[in-house]
Amino acid sequence: MTDEALEPDRGTVPADAAAPPAFVGRRRELKELREDIARTGLDTLSGRKAKAPRARVLLVAGRPGSGRTALAEEFARQTAPDYPGGLLRARLTTSGGERVPTERTARELLEALGEPTPPGADGDELTSALRAALAGRRALLLLDDAADAEQVDPLLPDDSDCLVVATAEGPLTGIPDVRPCTLGGLDTPAAVELLTARIGSVRVTVDPRAAETLAEECAGQPAALALAGGWLAAHPKASVADVAKQLHDMPAERGALARAFRLVYESLPAPAQRTLRLLPLAPAGAVDAHTASALAGCSIAAAQSTLEDFAALALVRPAADGQYLLPGCLVPLLRALLETGERPAEVQLARARMLERTVRLLQSCLAVIEPDGEESEVIGSPLPGVPAPGGRSAAPPRALRFPDARAAGAWLDGRLPVLTAAARLAVADGELDTLARRLVAALVRALAAHRGTDAAAPELYGLHGLVLDVAERRGLHRERAAALLNLGDLDHDTGRTRAALDRYRAALDAGRAANDPYATGRAMESVGGAYQELGDWHRAADWFGRALAQSLSRGERADEARLNGRLGSVHTYAGRYGEALRCWRSAAAGYRKLADVPGRARALSEMARVQEYAGRPEESLHTCRAAIDLAREAGDQRLQAALQVRLADTLDRLGDPAAARLHRAAADRLLGDDPAACEIRSASG
Template sequence: MRADMEKAGLHTLSGRPSPHSRVLLVAGRPGSGRTALAEAFARQAADTFGDGILRARLTEPGGTPVPTERTARDLLAALGPDPVPAGADEDELTGTLRTELGRRKVLLLLDDVTLPEQVLDLLPDTRDCLVVAVAAGPLTGVPDVRPCTVGGLDRDAAVSLLASRAGAPHRTTVDPRSAELVAAACGYLPAALVLAGGWLAARPKLSVADAAKQLGELPQADPLERAFRLVADSLPRTPARVLRMLALAPEGLVDAHTASSLSGCPVAAARQILEEFLRLGLLRTSALAPGCYAVPRCLDPLLRAELAEHEGPDETVFARARMLERTVRQLRACHAVTEPEGSEARKRLAFLPRTVRFATRREAREWLEARRPAILAAARLAVAEGGGRLDGLARRLISALARAFDAHRSPEEAAPELYRLHELVLDVAERAALQRERAAALLNLGDLDARTGRHSRALQRYRAALEAARDGDGNEGGGRERTGRESGSGRDARTQDHPAAARALESIGSTYEDMGDLERAADWYGRALVHHQTREALAAAARIHGRLGAVHTAAGRFGEAVREWRAAAANFRRLGDAGAHARALAELARVHERAGRPQETVRVCRQALQVAQEADDVRLRAALLLRLADACDRTGDVRTGRKHRRAADELLDSHNLTVHVE
C-alpha cells in the first residue's frame, strides 16, 4: 500500500492526470483484518497528510448503507470549527465537503464500502488527498483505484496470533501440529483466531488439541462462524443472552448500562460479562467512547442470527424499550446537571439512581458527545420500528436529547442534529396522525430553515404547520370523531392548536420580512394580530403591534407605523410592563423623527423618559435623552439639546455604559 501510494496512477502515465484523489482499496471478507490493515497504513502515512485523517463507516449494523448526506455532514463536522448548515441537502453537503477537502491535505478512510457510488460521492477533487476504501470486493467504476486483497494470515503468523491470545505461549509450542489445525479451522482469519485464542485463554486446563477437536466437530462451513459457535455455545445462560442482545446496541456501541437494559440483568453483572467478552474477543475497547465497548462488525450478522433464533419479536421490542427508557433517564440527568441548585430538575435528579447521575457539567457533556452517534442511531431505530410500537419512547428520547443539546451546545453547534431530530418527530407525527406534534415539528424545522436563509422551504414548513395546527388532534386516540359546533373554517375550534397557529402566522410574517417583502409581512402579521385579539391575548397582541410598526416604518408608511406603535404602547401600559411601554414609546419617537416631525419627537421622548424612569432602564433613558437632544436641535432649541446631551453623558458615565442611537 505504501508503494501504491507513491506510484503514479494510470491517468498520470497516460498524460491525463485525474482531478480526483487516488483511491487505495483494501478488499477482503469480514474478519480478514481488512480494517486493521487500513488503520495501520493510515497511521504510518499520517505524516504525509498534514491535515490529518478523517474516518467514516459507510454501512450501518445490519448491512444498510449509510445515507451519503449523513456521512458528508459527519465529515464536515469533523473538519470543524465552522458549523454545518442545518437542513442542507445531499448535493449541497457533498459539494461543500469536496470544496473543504480541496483546501486540505487529508487521508480519508472509508470503511465498509458496499457500493462504488458511496466513494464517488465523497471523492475529493484534489490530488493532495488520498482515499483508503475498505470493501468486500472490487469497486468497479471508481477511477484510479489500486486494490490490495487480504485473504487472511499465513500459517506462521496465524499460529503466532493464536499463541498471543491463548494466554501462555507454550500451549502452542508444545503442540505445533494442533495449533496449525486450529489456525486452518479458523481459515487463517484474524477475527476467528482471536475468538479461538480467547476460548483457550478462558480454559487453561484444556489443550490446543481440545480446541482443534471441538472446532473440527462443528458443522459450520464458514471459519468465522465456526469460531463464533465455539465461543458462544460455551457461554452460560445469562452471558449467552447478553451476547445475542448486543445485536440491538445502536452503532454497535455498548456499556454496562446498555447491556443491562437490553438483557434485563443487573448493571454489575453486565459489567463483568462485558469484561469477559473483551477477553474472549467478542468485543473490543471503543476508541471513541471511553468506558464503552464496540461490537466487531464482522460478528454483527452472527449476533443477529443468534437473536432471531432465540428471541421472539416481542422480546426484541421490549429489550429496545428498556434500553430507550434508560437512555431517556440518562439524558434527563445530563440536562439536569446544568440547571441551578434548588431547581425542579435538580430535585428530580436526586431521585435518580447514582449510576445514572453526573457529578459535573463537564462529565455530562463528555458523556453526551461520546454517546451522541449511538443515541441518534437509537432514535432512528425507534422511529423505524415496525407498527410504531416504540413511537412514544422515540418521542420522549428525542425530546430529552434536544434538551441535552440545548444545555451543552451552542445553537449553531446543535442546529444540524436538532434538524435531524425534528425530522424524526415529523415522521412519527405524520404516521400516527398527531397534528399538534406535526405542527410543532414543522415550526421547529421552519425556524432552522429560516435561520440558514432557506426562506422558500421555511414558508412551506410554516404553512403546513398552520394547516396542522388548525386541524388539531381531533382524530387522536383511536380515531375519535369530532363533535361540537364547527368553526367557520370547517374545523372544530376546540381541537385547534391556537398557540401553534399563532406562531405559524407570525413566523410567516417574519420570513417575508427577512425576504424584504414588507407588504406580505404586514399582511401575515395582521392575521396573527387578529388571532391574538380574538383570544384576548394582550401581551402577544402588543408584540405583534410592535412588529407591524417596524414593518411599516421600514416601508416608509409612517402613519400606519405611528398607529401600531401607539397601540403597542397602550397594551403594554395596560399590562403594567413599564420597560416594554417605554421601549414602544421610544420606537414611536423614532418614527416621528424619521417622518420629520421634531415637535412630536420631543413630546413623545419626554413621555417615554418618564416611563423609563419608572422602569429603571438606564440605557434606554440615555438613548432617549440623546434622541431628545437631536430633536431639540432640529426645533432650534440648541441650548436645551445641549443640556439633554450633557445629562445623557453623565448618566452613561455614572453607570459605565455606552449607547448607539440610529
C-alpha cells in the same frame, strides 16, 4: 455439561501472555499501499487528463473479518505524519449493515474539522462545504466499510495533496485510479504470532504444529483467530490441538469465522448467550453496562462483568468511556441467533427496556445540567403533551445519577452519536412510538440545556424531523404543528426563508386540525415574519393582522403588544407612517398595562423613529425624551445611549448643535465609544 463447567475461568490467563497486539503481519500489503501513493495514475498512463485534481484513493478490499479495517488503521497511523492537515475517520455502513447517508457522513467530517454545519443542509451543500474545507489542506481520510463508489465519490477532496484510504468488501467501480489491495488470510507466522499474544507462548511452544493447524482451520482470518485465541485464554487446560480438532469437526460450509464463533458461543453459560444474542439491538453497535443490563434484564454489575468476559473472548472491542463496540463481522451471525433464539415479543420487550433506560439516563442528565428546570408543554417544546423530564420529578436511582453537571455533559457529548442512532431506530420501529416520543423529547431538552439551542441546531433539526415522522404516522396534529414550527424556525435562521414559509403554512393547517389556538397564532405570526423577511410588506401585514385579531379575541395582552409592534415595523418599512404610529401607540399602551417598562421604552423609541421619518421632529423629540426616562427606569443603558444619539441627531436638524453635543457626551459616558451601542432594534426583534 453444566453452565458452570462452560463458564470461562477468571484470572487464569497465562502469565507470559501479553496484551493482544493491535496489528500483526501484512508487511507486503503495507508496502504496496505506500508505493501506490506516488504511483502514476491510470489516467496519465492512458494519455487522458483528469477533469480536476482529486485526492488519490487507496482501497483495502476484503471480506468481513479479514482485518481490512485494522490494516487501514495501521497504514493511516504510519502515514499520518506526512499529512499535517489531520486524520479524519468516518464509517460508511452501520453495524447492522445499513448505508450511512452521505449527508450524515459529511456533517461528521465537517464537525471534526471544526467547520460550521448549517441545520437542515442537504448532502450536496455539505459535501461542497467539505471539499472547500479540505482545499489546500494536506489531510488523510479513512472511510471505513464503504458499500459502493457512490458513497465515496461525493466525499473525495478536490486536492491532490490529500489521501483517501477506503475499505470495502469489493471494488469501488466508478472511481478512477483505484488499485485495490485485496486481503486474504494472514500468513502462518503472523497467524501464530496473533495466537501466541492471546494465549501465551507455552502451549504454542509445546505443540507448534497444532498452532499452525489451528491457523489453517481459521483460514488465517484475524477475527476467527481472535475468537479461537480468546476461547483458549479462557480455558487454560485445553490444548491448541483440541481446539483445532473441534473446528475441523464442524460443518465446513459454515466458514472459518462462523465455526470459531460457534465454538465460543456454545461455551458460554445460558444467560451470557442470551445477552450476546440481544447485543445487535444496541444502536450504532455500541453497548455499555446500562445498555446490556436493560437488554438482558439483569443488574448493571452483572452486565459489566459479562461485557468484560465478552471483550476477553474477542466478541466485543473495548472503546472509550466504558463503551464496547460490536464487530461488524459478527453482527450477521448474532442476528441469525436472535431470530431463532428469541421470540419477537421478547425482542420487542428488550428493545423497550433499552429505550426506557436511555430515557431515564437523559432525564437524570438534564436534572443535573438544569436542576431548576420546570415542566413545560408549550408548542415550542419538542413534544407538546409529553411531560418534560427533570423539574419536580422523583430522584433517579443511584446507578443512574451523574455526580455533577460536567460529568453529565461529558456523557451526553460522548454518547450523542449512539443516542441519535437510538432515536432513529425507535422511530423506524413503528411499534414503540410512545417511547420514541419520550426519547426524542428528553434528548432535545438535554441538548438544548447543555449546548444551547443555536449550538445544538444541527442535531435538533434531525430530531424535530423524527418527531414529525411519528406525528404524521400517528395523526398527532398538535405534535405535527410543533415539529413543523421548530423546523421552520431553523430553516428561517439559516436563510431558507421559502422552505420555512412552507413549514409554517403546514403548521397552520395542523394547528387548525388540532383546534389549538396557540399553534395557529404562532403559525400565522411566523408566516408574517417569513413574508417580512422576503420584503412582501402587504402579505406580512395581513398575516400579522390575522394573528393580532386572534389574540384580541382571546384577551392575550402580551401577544397583542408584541404583534402591534411587528405590524408597526412592517408599516414603517412600507412607508405607511400613519398606520405605523397607530400600531406603536397601541404597543406602548399594551406594555403600559402589562407594567413592562423595557417593552414600553422600546415601543416609544420606535415611535420616535417613525415620527422622524414622517417629518415631525418636534414630536419625535418629545417621544424620545419620554423613552429615555423609561429606559433609565428600566436600567437599560444601551437603549439610553442609543436614544441620546437619536435625540442629538434630531436637535442638529432643528438647529441646536450645542444641545446635540451635550446628548452625545451623555451617550459616551453611558457606554463609551462603542458604535454598536447606538443601534436601536425594533420591538419585533
